[in-house]
Amino acid sequence: DAGVTQSPTHLIKTRGQQVTLRCSPKSGHDTVSWYQQALGQGPQFIFQYYEEEERQRGNFPDRFSGHQFPNYSSELNVNALLLGDSALYLCASSLGRGANTGELFFGEGSRLTVL
Amino acid sequence: AQRVTQPEKLLSVFKGAPVELKCNYSYSGSPELFWYVQYSRQRLQLLLRHISRESIKGFTADLNKGETSFHLKKPFAQEEDSAMYYCALRIVNNNDMRFGAGTRLTVKP
Numbered sequence: 108d109a110g111v112t113q114s115p116t117h118l119i120k121t122r123g124q125q126v127t128l129r130c131s132p133k134s135g136h137d138t139v140s141w142y143q144q145a146l147g148q149g150p151q152f153i154f155q156y157y158e159e160e161e162r163q164r165g166n167f168p169d170r171f172s173g174h175q176f177p178n179y180s181s182e183l184n185v186n187a188l189l190l191g192d193s194a195l196y197l198c199a200s201s202l203g204r205g206a207n208t209g210e211l212f213f214g215e216g217s218r219l220t221v222l
Numbered sequence: 223a224q225r226v227t228q229p230e231k232l233l234s235v236f237k238g239a240p241v242e243l244k245c246n247y248s249y250s251g252s253p254e255l256f257w258y259v260q261y262s263r264q265r266l267q268l269l270l271r272h273i274s275r276e277s278i279k280g281f282t283a284d285l286n287k288g289e290t291s292f293h294l295k296k297p298f299a300q301e302e303d304s305a306m307y308y309c310a311l312r313i314v315n316n317n318d319m320r321f322g323a324g325t326r327l328t329v330k331p
Contacts, residue, residue, distance in 0.1 A: 110265075140318070149226075149308050149321030150266070163318050197266070209254055209312050211319060213266040 111214035128183040132200030139181040142197040228322035243294040245309030254312040255292040
């Protein structure tokens with residue numbers, strides 16, 4: 108089991124561009140959460156997807172959107188990039204309703220740099 | 223508002239010394255608290271959760287609702303404990319996890 112995989116690992120964009128980050132959850136997991144981790148900070152919750160729907164959302168603007176596919180993989184899209192969007196974006200998978208122990212399995216992250 | 227505070231960004235102890243990483247939380251309901259750890263060149267992973275009342279790698283953490291704290295303790299630190307430690311709060315029935323800013327623990331030989 109490869110665990111949670113994310114792509115790309117690094118990318119550089121310019122202000123105003125759009126970016127798509129991808130995540131494949133751990134085998135058997137059906138829930139995907141996305142986090143933004145700025146330098147020197149802890150991960151901040153962006154949103155969570157379960158059954159192809161956004162179930163919960165943190166305090167992030169609508170420029171941040173996502174999607175979950177039938178195979179449980181997920182995408183994070185960020186439009187109109189700002190310099191402040193530069194961060195490590197972490198994907199975490201877990202089991203959904205009824206079996207959610209609170210344990211998150213994290214990927215290695217996608218480091219986004221906005222110039 | 224739900225918040226997790228880790229007052230120490232950096233903590234350094236000698237091998238064999240006791241270590242305590244502090245965590246305070248702000249939440250009006252019944253919290254679920256966790257400690258996550260990130261070792262060098264590894265991904266973030268769960269260390270322990272308060273509901274399990276377990277000791278993992280010699281670490282324990284007790285939830286103190288009166289002081290709204292969930293400090294992580296180990297009586298004798300080892301060099302391999304050097305890592306970044308994050309305290310996290312999960313709001314029941316809400317599913318998002320709120321993380322503190324983290325404490326970097328360095329255990330010196």
